[in-house]
Amino acid sequence: xxxxxxLINFGPGVNQGSLTQWIKESxxxxxxxxxxxxxxxxxxxxxxxxxxxxxxPISTLGWMAGITKTIEIGTTVLIAPYRHILxxxxxxxTIDQLSSGRLICGFGVGWSHQEYSSLGISFKSRGAITDExxxxxxxxxxxxxxxxxxxxxxxxxxHTAPSPLRxxxxxxxxxxxxxxxxxxxxxxxxxxxxxxEMDWFxxxxxxxxxxxxxxxxxxxxxxxxxxxxxxxQSDAPENGRLVGHGSLxxxxxxxLELEELGCEYVVLxxxxxxxxxxxxxxxxxxxxxxxSDSVIDLSSQTVK
Numbered sequence: 001x002x003x004x005x006x007l008i009n010f011g012p013g014v015n016q017g018s019l020t021q022w023i024k025e026s027x028x029x030x031x032x033x034x035x036x037x038x039x040x041x042x043x044x045x046x047x048x049x050x051x052x053x054x055x056x057p058i059s060t061l062g063w064m065a066g067i068t069k070t071i072e073i074g075t076t077v078l079i080a081p082y083r084h085i086l087x088x089x090x091x092x093x094t095i096d097q098l099s100s101g102r103l104i105c106g107f108g109v110g111w112s113h114q115e116y117s118s119l120g121i122s123f124k125s126r127g128a129i130t131d132e133x134x135x136x137x138x139x140x141x142x143x144x145x146x147x148x149x150x151x152x153x154x155x156x157x158x159h160t161a162p163s164p165l166r167x168x169x170x171x172x173x174x175x176x177x178x179x180x181x182x183x184x185x186x187x188x189x190x191x192x193x194x195x196x197e198m199d200w201f202x203x204x205x206x207x208x209x210x211x212x213x214x215x216x217x218x219x220x221x222x223x224x225x226x227x228x229x230x231x232x233q234s235d236a237p238e239n240g241r242l243v244g245h246g247s248l249x250x251x252x253x254x255x256l257e258l259e260e261l262g263c264e265y266v267v268l269x270x271x272x273x274x275x276x277x278x279x280x281x282x283x284x285x286x287x288x289x290x291x292s293d294s295v296i297d298l299s300s301q302t303v304k
Contacts, residue, residue, distance in 0.1 A: 001259045002266035002301050004033030005288065006076055010057040013027060013281035021057065022285060027071040030298035034068075034265055035076035035106065035226075036060050043114035049255055058083075058091045058228060065099035071084060074104030076226055076267060077174040077192065080130040081109070081121050085153055089140040096164035103164070105126070106176035108193050127179050128152070134171070136186040172224055176205065180214075185213045190222040190246070190264065196243050198257060201225065205259065225258065226267040229287055244268070252295045255303045297299055 005026045008014060010170075026034050036057045039046050045055075057075050063075045078088065096103040109126045110116070116123040129152045138146040139261075140160050147156045173180060173188035184191040190208055195202070206223070213220035227244035229251065236246035243254045258266055268291070270284030299304050 001255075001263055001303075002032035002070075002265045003296055003298060004035055004074075004265055005031050006033055006228075006267055006269045006271075007034050007036045007060075008271045008281055008284070009036045009060060010039070010050045010053065011280045012051070013279065014053060014055065015281070017294040018281035019060070020067065021282065022072075023068060025285060025288060027068055027219055029091045029191060031071065031288065031290050031292075032298070032301070033072040033074060033104065033265060033267065034064065035074045035104070036064075038082070038110075039112070039115065040079075040082050041118040043112060043118055045112050045114045050133070058088075058095070061095050062091075062098070062104070065095055065102070068099075068102075069272065070102075072104055074172070075097060075106045076194075077106035077172065078296035079110035080107045080133045080299060081116075081126050085133040085140070086155060086158065088257060088261045091135050092169065093141065093162055093164045093223045096166060096169050097162050101165035101169075103166075103169045105169050106172040106174055107188075109180070125152070127183075131183060131187070134183070138168070138187070166251045173221070175292075178208065181205075181209050182212050182216075184209065184221045185216050186252075190220045190224040192224050192226060192267075194226040195269075196225055196227050197240065198243050198254065201243070202257075202261060223258075223263040224265040224267070225260060225263060227254070229284075229291070231287065231290070248294055251291075252303060255295065261301055 007022050015085055023034055024136050030208045039054050042052045042054050063074050092105055109130050113123050132152045133149045139189055140146045146158050146160050147188060170189040172190040172192035173184035173190045176193050210220050229244040232246055235250055244251055270287040292298055295304055
């Protein structure tokens with residue numbers, strides 16, 4: 001099981017220096033992956049959760065490719081309808097080439113009505129648009145000259161070079177709805193839910209994913225959840241506890257259970273949710289060292 005870090009690319013105090021410190025520290029400690037999130041139009045509903053400045057992920061990943069050497073880089077997640085799929089396919093292919101094949105592409109449908117409205121995109125159609133875009137993406141990455149004709153996007157005889165170095169960078173699909181799970185089966189290499197409860201993940205989410213895979217006669221996608229790490233001095237109550245929340249003992253047990261469930265990656269959120277604080281940008285960084293010292297054996301990709 002590999003361990004990733006969710007980069008803090010938004011909020012007070014975030015700048016080139018803080019981004020560099022997160023990325024360099026993650027790579028130096030031996031984490032396997034750094035991912036970054038996506039918003040374009042910071043409307044009031046987005047600002048409440050993820051305040052400006054918000055660093056756009058695709059351009060940030062291009063920069064990350066140049067300042068890292070071995071760590072994988074990716075998105076958790078790109079909101080697929082926000083960009084024309086020709087732009088997304090070209091940008092991601094270029095980043096995969098320039099990073100020597102280290103890109104992971106996470107995709108989701110998003111949640112902000114206001115942001116969709118600002119971008120002139122139908123919120124109600126976001127699932128259908130995402131499905132079509134992902135289908136077109138596979139076409140663009142599999143053919144030197146690609147054509148696609150759909151309801152939401154059409155193109156003819158597009159020369160696609162450069163292709164991604166790995167031809168198909170891993171595609172992770174976010175979301176927890178039935179539609180998201182079906183999307184993960186049909187278009188994804190992995191399912192990437194966030195902030196999960198263990199009981200739901202083990203006894204509802206994974207069985208549903210496997211059911212939809214069997215229904216479609218396709219292999220089930222790999223499991224790559226993202227969890228919010230919140231360390232407490234004593235054990236947190238188990239009722240309703242999110243994976244990653246509690247004492248280091250509880251977090252270790254969570255990670256062991258995720259490992260037993262066959263998770264390929266676990267991406268860690270370690271930031272302070274007081275986004276208005278001046279130390280927001282670097283608040284969670286020490287947790288990376290604490291976890292690598294006491295819970296995670298990064299060299300063997302397992303839990304201590």
